[in-house]
Amino acid sequence: MAPRLPVVVVGVDGSEESEHALRWAAEYTHQLGGVVHVITVWHQPVQFGYRLVQSDADLEDRARKSQEKVVAPVREQFPAVDIRTRLLRGHVVDEFMGLSKQADLLVLGNRGHGAFGGMLLGSAALKLVQHAHCPVTVVR
Template sequence: MAEGTIVVGVDGSEQSVRALRWAARQAGLTGAKLEAVTAWEFPVWGGLTAETATFDPERESAKVLLETVQRALGTEAAAQVALHTRKGNAAEALLKQAEGADLLVVGARGYSGLKAQVLGSVSLHVVQHAPVPVTVVRGE
């Protein structure tokens, strides 16, 4: 995978921080470029209010993405990561970004017991439909 690409889904959660750290270590081992992706959608409920009229979901998503990458990897390492903010469904955005990549990495909630057998909706969809190998980083 030398000089390849690893795509990782980032949503600001601790699960995505763990996935990002795992992907960064893998990129370091293989020489691959690292791309962090987040997605946003307009809510289907409610209307515009004075508060939501000035809310820019793309700008806010990009801010969360940058802050999460910096928190996970540090400012210097974060500067080496390509950041992508996509409008739309998270799973579909990840699948689109992964086209031509070598690996797709996503986080999953760290449930225990019976719930441990169930992946989250995004990770499940990605595992079932990805055009490349997928690594799902589970909880501690």
């Protein structure tokens, strides 16, 4: 029976920090083996308690394009690495908490497209570092 390959889950939101996280995960997996699952979580934005008027299809399409923009150059740089992409609709922390139960490693950028761009560690990354069910690497 062949050994199970390690599963590395990477959060990508289109930010430069998430691209650094994906490159780190691809290099890690290139050296040690495994599969990289690139996850982009999208949701219907709410402002002051009201949904903004954007269709789910438009939001999902924007998330897909953002993910592809980050993934394409990394796939080119690491052609031997098994990189799989997935879009999820939901809350970032909840989705990654669930994924962390099945992952061997969760890789995140130190901050993303959240409301507080100047934070040293994004609020989602901070929550996941504290509560994930697997080891977490935060890439700066």
